[in-house]
Amino acid sequence: MTTFIVxxxxxxxxxxxxxxxxxxxxxxxxxxxxxVSREPQLIAAASQSEIEDSEQPVNENQEVxx
Numbered sequence: 622m623t624t625f626i627v628x629x630x631x632x633x634x635x636x637x638x639x640x641x642x643x644x645x646x647x648x649x650x651x652x653x654x655x656x657v658s659r660e661p662q663l664i665a666a667a668s669q670s671e672i673e674d675s676e677q678p679v680n681e682n683q684e685v686x687x
Contacts, residue, residue: 624658
């Protein structure tokens with residue numbers, strides 16, 4: 622297996638275990654889910670996304686429209 626998708630609330634033990642897997646990297650995480658992979662393309666895409674997110678200017682006055 623090269624990628625794990627974990628529901629963090631329902632799979633607490635799996636969450637702990639996959640984070641310790643050698644050669645795997647967290648490529649996505651939010652409040653409920655975790656994606657851990659050793660697939661080079663997913664790791665590269667996640668790394669690129671982190672770079673792009675850090676380059677975006679933060680506009681604290683921006684409002685979310687309904």
